[in-house]
Amino acid sequence: MPKTKTKFDYNKYLRKNTLPHIWCPGCGDGIILKSLLRAIDGLQYKKDDIVITSGIGCASRLPGYVDFNTIHTTHGRALTFAIGMKMYKPKLKVITVSGDGDALAIGGNHFIHAARRNIDITLIIFNNYTYGMTGGQSSPTQPYGSYATTTPYGSVEPPFDACELAKAAGATWVARSTSYHAVQLEKLIADAMTHKGFSVLEVITNCHISYGRRNKMKSPVEMIKYQKEKAVPNRSAQNMTTEELAGRFKTGLIYEKKDSLEFAEENYKKLALLKQ
Amino acid sequence: MSENIKLMQGNEAIAEGAMIAGCDFFAGYPITPSSEVSEILSERLTKKGHIVIQMEDEIAALGAVLGAALGGAKALTATSGPGMSLKSEHIGYASMCEIPCVIVNVMRGGPSTGNPTLPSQADIMQAKWGTHGDHAIIAITPSSVNESFYETIRALNLAVKYRTPVLILTDEIIGHMREKVVIPEKDTLEIIDVKLPDMPPSEYNPYNYTSGKVTPLAPMGEGYRYHVTGLSHGETGFPTAKMEVLQDMQNWLIDKIYKNIKDIEKYEETMTEDADILIVAYGSVSRSAKAALSMARAAGIKAGLFRPITIWPFPEERIKELSKKIKKILVPEMNMGQIILEIQRAACNSTVKGLNIVNGEPITPDKIYSKIKEMV
Numbered sequence: 001m002p003k004t005k006t007k008f009d010y011n012k013y014l015r016k017n018t019l020p021h022i023w024c025p026g027c028g029d030g031i032i033l034k035s036l037l038r039a040i041d042g043l044q045y046k047k048d049d050i051v052i053t054s055g056i057g058c059a060s061r062l063p064g065y066v067d068f069n070t071i072h073t074t075h076g077r078a079l080t081f082a083i084g085m086k087m088y089k090p091k092l093k094v095i096t097v098s099g100d101g102d103a104l105a106i107g108g109n110h111f112i113h114a115a116r117r118n119i120d121i122t123l124i125i126f127n128n129y130t131y132g133m134t135g136g137q138s139s140p141t142q143p144y145g146s147y148a149t150t151t152p153y154g155s156v157e158p159p160f161d162a163c164e165l166a167k168a169a170g171a172t173w174v175a176r177s178t179s180y181h182a183v184q185l186e187k188l189i190a191d192a193m194t195h196k197g198f199s200v201l202e203v204i205t206n207c208h209i210s211y212g213r214r215n216k217m218k219s220p221v222e223m224i225k226y227q228k229e230k231a232v233p234n235r236s237a238q239n240m241t242t243e244e245l246a247g248r249f250k251t252g253l254i255y256e257k258k259d260s261l262e263f264a265e266e267n268y269k270k271l272a273l274l275k276q
Numbered sequence: 277m278s279e280n281i282k283l284m285q286g287n288e289a290i291a292e293g294a295m296i297a298g299c300d301f302f303a304g305y306p307i308t309p310s311s312e313v314s315e316i317l318s319e320r321l322t323k324k325g326h327i328v329i330q331m332e333d334e335i336a337a338l339g340a341v342l343g344a345a346l347g348g349a350k351a352l353t354a355t356s357g358p359g360m361s362l363k364s365e366h367i368g369y370a371s372m373c374e375i376p377c378v379i380v381n382v383m384r385g386g387p388s389t390g391n392p393t394l395p396s397q398a399d400i401m402q403a404k405w406g407t408h409g410d411h412a413i414i415a416i417t418p419s420s421v422n423e424s425f426y427e428t429i430r431a432l433n434l435a436v437k438y439r440t441p442v443l444i445l446t447d448e449i450i451g452h453m454r455e456k457v458v459i460p461e462k463d464t465l466e467i468i469d470v471k472l473p474d475m476p477p478s479e480y481n482p483y484n485y486t487s488g489k490v491t492p493l494a495p496m497g498e499g500y501r502y503h504v505t506g507l508s509h510g511e512t513g514f515p516t517a518k519m520e521v522l523q524d525m526q527n528w529l530i531d532k533i534y535k536n537i538k539d540i541e542k543y544e545e546t547m548t549e550d551a552d553i554l555i556v557a558y559g560s561v562s563r564s565a566k567a568a569l570s571m572a573r574a575a576g577i578k579a580g581l582f583r584p585i586t587i588w589p590f591p592e593e594r595i596k597e598l599s600k601k602i603k604k605i606l607v608p609e610m611n612m613g614q615i616i617l618e619i620q621r622a623a624c625n626s627t628v629k630g631l632n633i634v635n636g637e638p639i640t641p642d643k644i645y646s647k648i649k650e651m652v
Contacts, residue, residue: 015503018514048499053343064503064514069496071346072505073339074369080336084343084351085496087327088301092347092497110339113332267327274323 013037013047018064026220028179028205029126033062035182036095036124039189045093051085052095053078055102058133058207059126062097076107079114082121090264093193094120100127100141104160108140115169115198119263122192122199125162128207136210143247147214166200167255173199174255178227179206181251188253197262204231204249280459286421286450287312287354289457290380291320293428294352296462298469299378300326301349303340305333305359308392309448310382313354334362338379342366345375346504348470348495350432354380357390357399360406367441368407369506371529374483376435376470376493378428380444382451385610385634394636395448397559398611403443404588410526412533414540415443415588417558421455427585433468434540438532439493445587447610449560449638472498482513485521485528488535533589542585543594547573551580553604553652556595556619558584560638561608567641572648579648587615592622599623604651606631608639627651 014037023029040050050068054060056075063070069092073081078096086094103111103125114121130148131137138148141159148155166174173195177185185203192199206212206223217223234252237245284292291313294302302321304314318328327344331337334355341351355363360381370377381403385396399406403415414434418424424446431442473480473492482502484491494500507515508522516522533540546569548554553572557565562583572579582598584591595618599605605623607616608631616630631647633639 015514017512018503047501048497051496064505067501069346069501070503071343071496072503072507073342074365074506077335077339077366080331080339081343081346083329083331083336084301084303084340084345084349085347086343087329087340088344088347088349088351089497109332110336113336267329271322271325271327275325 008038008041010034010037013040013066015065015067021065022061023058024209026206026208027058028128029059029062031179031182032124032126032185032203032205033065035185036189037066038186039193042186042190043193049091050093050095051082052097053082053085054097055099055107057099057102057131058128059097059099060102076102076105077110078102079107079110079121079123083114083119086119086121086264087267090268095122095124095193097124097126099132100125100129100162101131101139104140104162104165112165112169115166115171115200117263118170118172118197118260120196120198120265122201124189125200125202126205127162127202128205128211130207130211132207132210136214148211162202163200163250163254170198171200172197172257172260175253176202176204176249176251178204178231178251180224180227181231184252191253195256197260282457282459283454284421284457285312285452285454286424286446287382287452288316289421289425290354290428290444290446291316292457292459293425294378294432295321295324296459296465297350297429297432298467299350299352299432301341301344301351302326302328302353303331303337303344303351304353305331305337305355307334307356307359309384309451310354310356310380312451313380334359335365338363338366338377341377342370342375345377346493346496348498350376350436350470352378352380352432354382356382356384356392357386358388360399360402364406368409368411370441371407371411371413372409372506373504374439374493375441376439378431378435378442378444380446383445383447391636393448395560395638396610396634397447397561398614398634399445400587400611400614403445410530412530413443413588414438414440414533414586415445416585417445417587418450418585419559419562419583420450421453422457423585424450425457429465429467433466436468436470437490438536438540439490440533445559447560470495473500477501481511483509483511485511485524490532537589540586540589541591543591544583544585546581546583548580548582548598548602550578551602552578553606553648554580554582554598554602555644555648556582556584556605556607556615557609558587558615561610564639564641565608565644568644568648571641571645577648577652590615590618592618595619595622599626603627605629606644606647606651608644608647610634610639
C-alpha cells in the first residue's frame with residue numbers, strides 16, 4: 001500500500017480576504033504559487049522572515065495572496081527593492097517573482113546586475129512567452145515565428161534564454177521547470193531558496209488566453225502538453241545534438257556554483273572590519 | 277566647551293547632516309554635481325556600520341532605498357536633474373505607498389543632459405509634478421552650506437513623520453561651495469526615528485485615510501506582515517477599486533501634507549515690515565537677493581526679502597498676507613519662471629515680475645538691484 005500523504009493545507013499561507021485571484025481559469029501561475037508554498041512549508045521558514053517582492057504583470061500579483069511581508073513594486077524593478085531589503089536586513093529570506101517581460105525586458109538591467117552581484121535572493125521568472133495582463137503583446141522570450149498582438153505576422157526577433165543569460169551574468173544557481181512539473185518545481189524552489197547566492201528559476205507557464213490562442217494551443221491542456229513534450233531534462237540534453245534540441249527547452253538544475261562570495265555577506269564582513 | 281566648527285562643502289554638509297540624523301542606508305548612482313554625497317557616505321557611513329551601495333541606474337538606486345525603508349531604514353539617495361527624471365517613477369511609488377525617503381537633487385538644469393557643471397533652479401516644478409498622478413510632496417531649498425546640514429536633518433525627520441518622500445533641492449553653487457558649519461551635539465537635535473507601531477500586528481493596518489493621523493510604517497521582518505502595492509489600495513494595503521476608498525486615499529495623500537503645512541513650511545523674512553517691494557528668492561539666488569536688498573535700502577528703496585526654505589508645499593498664505601500691503605514683487609530665479617507662477621496665484625492683486633537668467637552664471641546682486649530700480 002502506498003503511503004497516503006496528508007493533504008497540504010494552503011490556507012495556512014493564503015490571505016483569504018484577497019481571493020479569488022485575478023488569474024484566468026487554467027492559468028499555470030496558481031500551480032507555481034502552490035509549489036512555492038509547499039517549498040516554503042517544507043523548509044519551515046517563519047512567515048515573518050520571508051519577503052516577496054514582485055513587479056507588474058500577472059505573475060507579480062502573487063505576493064498579494066500570500067501571508068508574508070509582500071511588496072508589489074513597479075514594472076521591472078522588483079529586484080531593486082529586494083536588494084535594498086536584503087542589504088538592510090540580511091537575516092530575511094528574500095524572493096522576487098516576476099514575469100518574462102518584467103524580468104527580462106523592462107527589468108533586464110536589474111536582472112543582470114543582481115546576478116553579477118550574486119546577492120542571496122531567489123528570483124522566480126514566470127515565463128508565459130507574452131504580456132498576458134495587457135492582452136498578449138510580444139515578449140523577449142516569445143519564440144521566433146510565433147504570434148502576438150504586436151507581432152501579428154509572426155515574430156522575427158530571437159528570444160532570450162533566461163537561464164543562459166542568468167548564468168552568463170553571474171548567477172550561481174540556475175534552473176528551469178514548468179507548471180506541468182509541479183513536483184520537480186517544489187523541489188527546485190526549495191533548492192533555490194537554500195542556495196546561498198543569486199538563484200534564478202525560470203518556470204515555463206501557460207497563458208492559453210493571450211499566447212496559446214494565437215499559437216494553436218487554445219486550451220490549458222494543449223499548453224500543459226506542450227510543456228510536457230518540449231521539456232528535456234538537463235541530464236538527457238547533454239547527449240543530444242543541437243538539431244534534436246531545437247524547439248525544446250532544458251529542465252532541472254542547469255548550473256550551480258557552490259561556495260561563491262555572496263554580496264550581502266561580503267559587505268557586512270567589510271563593514272565589521274571598518275568598525276574595528 | 278568650544279564649538280565644533282568645520283569648513284565643508286554643501287554636498288558634504290548633506291552627507292554629515294544625514295549621518296547625524298540617523299541615516300542608515302544609502303543607494304546612489306554617479307551624477308554631477310551630486311556625486312560627492314555618495315562618495316563621502318561611501319567613506320563615512322560605512323564606518324558607522326551601514327550599507328552604501330552604488331546601483332546599476334538611478335531607478336534602481338531609489339528602488340533599493342525604498343526596499344531598505346520598508347525594512348525600517350532611514351534611507352537617502354542623491355542625484356541631479358537627469359537622475360530625477362528617472363527617479364520620478366519611484367517617487368510616485370513612495371508617495372503612493374507612503375514610504376519615507378529623502379532624495380537630494382543638486383540642480384544643474386536641462387532639458388535632458390543640460391549643463392552638468394553649472395547651477396540652475398529649473399527643477400522646481402518637476403519636484404512638484406515630476407511623477408504622474410495627484411500627490412503632494414515636500415521639497416526644501418537650502419541657501420547655504422550650514423542650512424544644507426540642518427535641512428537634511430529636518431528632511432529625514434519629515435520623511436518619517438509624514439511617511440513621504442522629501443526632496444532637497446540645492447544647486448551646483450550650494451553643493452560645491454565651502455562654508456562653515458557649526459556641528460551640534462547629537463542630543464541637542466530633534467531626531468524622529470523609525471518606530472514599531474503602538475498596536476500589535478493583529479490590529480495593524482499600514483494605512484489610515486480618515487483619522488488625520490499618520491500611521492507609522494512598521495519595519496518589515498518584525499512581525500507586522502502586510503502588503504505594499506502601487507495599485508490604489510485601501511487601509512489594509514490591498515488593491516481596491518471601491519469608489520469611496522479611492523477618493524479617501526487621494527484626499528489623504530494631499531491632506532496629510534497640506535493640512536500640516538504649518539508644521540512643514542519654513543521661510544525667512546528680511547525687512548518685510550515696511551517694504552514697498554518684495555523680493556522672493558530661494559536657494560543660492562536668495563544670497564544675491566540679500567545683497568541687492570542692502571543696496572536698495574542704502575539707496576532709500578524700501579525693499580524686503582521673502583525666502584522660502586520649504587518650497588513645497590509653497591507658503592502661499594504668507595505671500596497672500598504680504599501682498600495685501602506690498603504691491604510689487606520681484607522673483608529672480610535661475611529658470612524661465614517657475615515659482616513665480618505660485619506667487620502670481622497667491623498675490624493676484626500685486627505686480628509680480630520675474631528675473632530669469634539661465635546662462636549658467638549666478639544671478640548677481642547688481643542684476644537684481646537694477647530690476648528693483650526698474651520696478652520702483
